[in-house]
Amino acid sequence: MTEIRTPSPRRGTNLPRMGDFNLTVILDAIRRSSGGLSRVELAQIVGLSPQTISNISRRLLDQNLIVEAGKEGSGPGKPRTILRLNPAGMYAVGVHLDPAVTTFVVLDLVGAVVRHSRINTPGASDPDGVIATVAAEIKDLVAASGVDPDKIAGLGVAAPGPINLEEGTVVDPPLLLGWDRVPLRDALAEATGLSTLVDKDVTSAAVAETWAGGPSGSGSFVFMYMGTGIGCGIVLNDEVVRGTSGNAGEIGHIIVDPDGAPCDCGLKGCVKSSCIPQVLVAQAEAAGVLDIERHPSGAPAVQESFAKLCEAAEAGNSKAGEIIDQSAVLVARAVAVVTNTLDVERVVFGGPFWTLLSQRYLDRVPQLLAENSAARQIHGVEVVGTGVGEDVGAIGAACLVLEHTLAPRAQRLLLEG
Amino acid sequence: MTEIRTPSPRRGTNLPRMGDFNLTVILDAIRRSSGGLSRVELAQIVGLSPQTISNISRRLLDQNLIVEAGKEGSGPGKPRTILRLNPAGMYAVGVHLDPAVTTFVVLDLVGAVVRHSRINTPGASDPDGVIATVAAEIKDLVAASGVDPDKIAGLGVAAPGPINLEEGTVVDPPLLLGWDRVPLRDALAEATGLSTLVDKDVTSAAVAETWAGGPSGSGSFVFMYMGTGIGCGIVLNDEVVRGTSGNAGEIGHIIVDPDGAPCDCGLKGCVKSSCIPQVLVAQAEAAGVLDIERHPSGAPAVQESFAKLCEAAEAGNSKAGEIIDQSAVLVARAVAVVTNTLDVERVVFGGPFWTLLSQRYLDRVPQLLAENSAARQIHGVEVVGTGVGEDVGAIGAACLVLEHTLAPRAQRLLLEG
């Protein structure tokens, strides 16, 4: 623990890397534009010469990643030919393993869902069986989507942490007892024949935002993932922060309520013990807003009760409203800790439970955050809801593949070991 | 606040940028090696061909940034010529503006202090006068150091936040009343004739660690800066995280003690209200460990009292020891929040008050952190004290210049707007 690994100096770069990188830069610019871009506009935006843009455009056209989509003549002169992403140029498959349900999607290049499906998360403690089930579902989904298999760039898997990014394993997952360090990535890669990436659900959600979230997915932001637990994905300068082992974004033990309920960590008022749905449901039951569930409450039961709580709040039940509003105050404190630590410019909320909360949260969090922002005299912190729906997990998983293949990451420039 | 700025896509790169980048990569590899490297070793490490290494080595030799330092023959064959940094190849000046004292250093290329000096921080609310004082001190220091002015790459300034990195201004600094948004960078650049960079003190300290801290300054780490306040600098994958406006690392309002003293933010038990020296001194006074200071306690007074408190703890005063130990527990909680959020592999402690605390903190923090690490099943979190001394602030300020000029930042590859 105290020994320091031999530092691995940054590796150099060379010509081919540079070409590939510029290709991804141009693709990225086209992707982020709303209605496509002409070659001249691209030259201005990315800073390369029109000739280079032309050459790279040709490569992209040859690869069917972009298409020439009409012309735009404004005044005299030859009209600009607009370059647009070709949605059918590439596809990716995404799987979100969640305690309650497992979601599958096939995504096209622009980040649109081509087809999706859900199954109850198999609870079996038999890894091989579960992997077989998931692989079979993927095979069916791909077949049903009618997508050319050769166009599928790979498979992304989003899992709750902790994970081991390097090994592609899920470590002691709460949903799959006895699944300690199962080589999820390699097993699924073999079972499906797709090149596979595994990442944390919150990281995947952040990647989804960068890829399919529109303008709110650029620059530096924190993605607050409101799910069974609360976690965050971090994007700084358009690059996702994963951390040493892929476990960045663990904010469950930030203390947000000094007078809150005790937490399993020995302290009290942690995010985990005061703002997650399960806790809010319990508060609501105690306050008489919800009937007390007799059955031992699994993840689906909590989901249902939480939906009822939020509906009650919307319907005007003041106690329910108070519970939600108070959770907004607490979550805002956690967000403030993260935004102050990283000095980001935007917070994006999302996740399975977000739609239930969005109204009340968007009413309250922005101001709370503004009051507690350390850099409030320099810049504001935007608060927005994600444009990506409740399937962020699975969509993000698929986006992991697209991001890995096509995003202009600095890493791409560097020579490999 | 809710409007989203038009995204600025990542810009492309070109041949000259690539060459310059590879140059910095090689320099970085040489810098990080303990005893210099041969061309063949460099080729292996950075992944470029031996020829390329030769060409770049020549450029570095021509610029006097490196020197050929002897040969290393082990067995038959031509012995390897060792390339080493030339300490005298480049210098940088650093200034640390602190509430108590302002520190000045001249640093050489290897990060060694050539000369340093201190003055009491001028408290005057007359910006022009203060800037003139600082500029004069810099001029004297450079003259006294005997360094060739042409070899000075620039001036770095470390200031307590908040700052505005883009404008190079200090925003409402606690030490200089009425100095709101004074263009510190531009004013000092004009007064000294040196190209100038301004950054936060904690960020500077983190940069110092990467440049002059040896192996603990590589990879991803958090630098805990124990000064008048407590802040942190963040380094991920060998690159410093500055945030949107340069204000990353504000951790003063992380709650670490649910039962702690009230804070000016309206909550209680924040880092700022329970672990900083001023608070510990007050605790010690209340507990009868220290005599109560009659004078209104300025920064220097706190410094003195705090030193007494730590000495008492070392001398065996149990109450004093408890106060320090408890602060270690609280600081460890704040560190855990940051390391869990970012999943870093190392925490480096440093700052003006660190030497007073190191013994007790290093005894306690590692275990506390290990217990509260979200990724503890995957990897440990190293805890080390910085090798850079109490002048981290000023040294870091100078390192800002070296880093900006010579570090292999991905940013360097990208074309400018």
Add this chain to the structure above:
DNA sequence: GTGCGGATCTCAGTCACGGATTCCCCTAAA
């Protein structure tokens, strides 16, 4: 002294970007 191995250098060769020029296409006016 000669042979050998290894490090480094020399000399082309390849490839991506950049600049100048040319070609192409559309608008607008005669």
Add this chain to the structure above:
DNA sequence: TTTAGGGGAATCCGTGACTGAGATCCGCAC
């Protein structure tokens, strides 16, 4: 309908950085 003009895109060639093969240099071992 024809012509002039303006702007976008393609082509040719030049520059520069990395790469590969062979030559050269250096020191040890026999």
